[in-house]
Amino acid sequence: MRASPILNQRLLEFLNTGVLLLDAELTIIYMNPAAEVLLEVSGKRGVGAPFFELAAESDADEKSMREAVITGHSYTKREARIQLHNQQHITLDYSVSPIAHPETRLPTLLVELQGRDRLLRISREEQLIAKQETTRSLVRGLAHEIKNPLGGIRGAAQLLARELPSLDLKEYTNIIIEEADRLRDLVDRLLGPRNIPKQEPVNIHEVLERVCQLIEVEATGQIDIRRDYDPSIPEMAGDKGQLIQALLNICRNAMQAMLENPNPLERPMLTIRTRTVRQFTIGQNRHRLVAQVDVIDNGPGIPEGIRENLFYPMVSGRADGSGLGLSISQSIINQINGIIEFTSVPQHTVFSIFLPLEAL
Structure with a gap:
């Protein structure tokens, strides 16, 4: 027929x-x-x-x-x-x-x-998540190998300090102890938050307001902060303290980039924008509703040579940067099934944080 x-x-x-x-x-x-x-x-x-x-x-x-x-x-x-x-x-x-x-x-x-955009983005996100998991496994193994001998070195230095007759000589053992502690702290920062995230109702705008307050104090009036919020975003399940840390790392990076390489034609501006996205896929999981938080700055942009590895530990575009902030932020957001992405051209860098809004 x-x-x-x-x-x-x-x-x-x-x-x-x-x-x-x-x-x-x-x-x-x-x-x-x-x-x-x-x-x-x-x-x-x-x-x-x-x-x-x-x-x-x-x-x-x-x-x-x-x-x-x-x-x-x-x-x-x-x-x-x-x-x-x-x-x-x-x-x-x-x-x-x-x-x-x-x-x-x-x-x-x-x-x-x-x-093809959605399929390409899903593929890119899966690669990013896989890289992050591989990095975390590598860092955990490396941390174990570093912290064990560090503990031994620190303990030996303490024992040696007790036996030394001169205070001048004890200065050397104090240096050993202090440097061992510094290395231990660095390894702890590489590992990121070790506490299991709390699952409690969180208002994302309360988190962002706290981040803005901290940035305003650190910037001492040198940058403008513009808020563009969607008040309809519902509460989400998460750890408020860890979310503040993750978003603060991103905003602080943007602030430092703008202050270190100011745009001569425009005053440093940090824009924080929130929106909801429906039927959004993160990795292999499709979410009915997602909160999108965009952190936008008019700084110099991210150097081309580090973009592929930007979320790896110890990768930084700044001479005195530790390269840990973005890695830690990505780990925190991944723990609540979210993801961080970015686009960057000179005078316009956008970090987008996608957070699932599951029913509470």
Whole structure:
């Protein structure tokens, strides 16, 4: 039994794949709802518009589509970088298939669109989480190997100090003890928080206000702080103290970067923005509702050479930085099934913290 045209159109409307039909001039004559979502345009505005006005790509790609109309050859392009009509950029896989229009029989192009941004982000997050787990395992093993002999060295220095007749000589044993303690503290910081996070109701804006107070004290009026909060965000389950530490590390890094390399044209500005995101995937887990906290600064940006390893311990873009703050923050956020991501260009760096808002 042959399907009716109405049934075929309804089936297209339920597809997750974006489907477009273009005429020989590459004008859109049909688009399904999935294509509207991908191209961020309504069907009323999209139908009748030239395809490359809504989704700009290179001249070579437009030429390929026009050649497909003439030659009748299909082709596929992977991970195409598309600029939408609203200046946003997306990554798409798309296939172009020349067909005859089902009613007029005129040459048309069937274009199938698959969004790649979500899949690429999930893959990137899985790699980030795997790296973090590997790093934590390595640091735990290294900490065990370091702390055992440190304890022995410190104990031997204390025993030796008791037997020394001169106070001048005891200064040397005091140096050994102090340096052993310093190394032990460094290892403890590498390990990050060792306490199991509390699971108690936390208002993320109370946490952020506490962080802002601490930053304002440290900055001594040298930076401006702008708050852009979504008051509808519900409470989340977490450890308030650890969340303050995680967010303070990120905000402090931004503050220090702006003060050490100030923008001569603009006063240092730290913006903290909160929003909710629905149906958001972190790693392999999809969450119904997530809080997104963006920490934005107008500092110099993150050096290209350290971006891939930024969340590793001892990696820092500052000459006197310890390189532990971001590693500790990522560990804390990972413990509550969240994740930290970032984007950076000069004068605009954004650290985005995603926190699941599970039902309390």
